[in-house]
Amino acid sequence: MANLFPSTIQAVITNLQSNGSFSGFLAAYANSIAYIENATNTALVSSNCSAYVSGLQSALQADQNNLQLQKSYIQAAFSSLAQAIQSLTGNNGYNGRRK
Numbered sequence: 001m002a003n004l005f006p007s008t009i010q011a012v013i014t015n016l017q018s019n020g021s022f023s024g025f026l027a028a029y030a031n032s033i034a035y036i037e038n039a040t041n042t043a044l045v046s047s048n049c050s051a052y053v054s055g056l057q058s059a060l061q062a063d064q065n066n067l068q069l070q071k072s073y074i075q076a077a078f079s080s081l082a083q084a085i086q087s088l089t090g091n092n093g094y095n096g097r098r099k
Contacts, residue, residue, distance in 0.1 A: 006042040013037065028067055035059035 013033055016022040026033060035041050035056055044052035085091070 003046060006036070006045050009036055010042075029060075029063045031059040031062045031066075032056065 013026075013036060016026060041052060041055060044055070
């Protein structure tokens with residue numbers, strides 16, 4: 001089982017990399033993917049599985065932290081745009097109708 005894990009996961013990653021539709025996902029989880037593809041880390045699966053899992057969890061957490069940061073940037077940008085539009089139009093919100 002331990003020997004199948006890295007090869008199976010790496011095969012899935014290879015399939016995702018061959019499909020441009022997943023480029024955003026691959027970029028968002030770059031730390032995790034780099035960890036999985038690293039030969040030294042792959043060797044850990046057989047010799048010290050708990051260390052491998054711990055390292056993978058750390059990589060996933062780093063990716064999640066980056067995604068949360070990006071989400072906060074998107075929210076801040078949207079808020080700034082909405083405020084700018086409101087100040088230009090005097091409109092307090094979009095009501096679904098054109099003026």
